[in-house]
Amino acid sequence: MPVESRPLRRDAQRNRELLLAAAREVFGAKGLEAPLDEIARRAGVAIGTLYNRFPTRAELIDATFAEPVGRWVTIGEEALAEPDPWDGIVQYVVRSCELHSIDRGLTQVCTESYPDAPGIEAAKLRSWDVLVRLVARAKDAGVLRADAEPSDLPMAVVAASRIAELESDPDRWRRHIRYVLDGLRADKRRATRR
Structure with missing residues (x-):
């Protein structure tokens, strides 16, 4: 056995x-x-x-981060359940930033490939599928720029997590992510109420 x-x-x-x-x-x-x-x-x-x-380090990383990466799937599914597609986008980005702004390892795991960590890679694939649906829904509703791509949202999250790492105020990323969301919004109205 x-x-x-x-x-x-x-x-x-x-x-x-x-x-x-x-x-x-x-x-x-x-x-x-x-x-x-x-x-x-x-x-x-x-x-x-x-x-x-x-x-191996990869086995430790997989066991450590498969569940936290899986939280991204939950965040995406909850964002898809939001009645308003734009609120779903905002919820996804803000909640993802909250996770990544306090966890450097999670950000690395989500931005790099770990072929020897099957739990992480499976969770990332599920997360990507949810993200693609979230972006498509917002674009179909006309609230997300037509040229926006699913990869734009994780890139915004990673950038915000880097801001949190560099700034003395760990919540400074919130100001910057509002600018990013304003730029992604199709109708250019104020992007967030948060």
């Missing part, structure tokens, strides 16, 4: 959870190149325990 299909012992499960929580903190603050020994230290386990549970 493969190791993954056997239930973990209680102590092994606890170590796994500690490692994943530490990885979220360290990767979130320092990015995906953060030292693995720092993650093990923060989890209170030996580096060997980390490698025993996650033999």
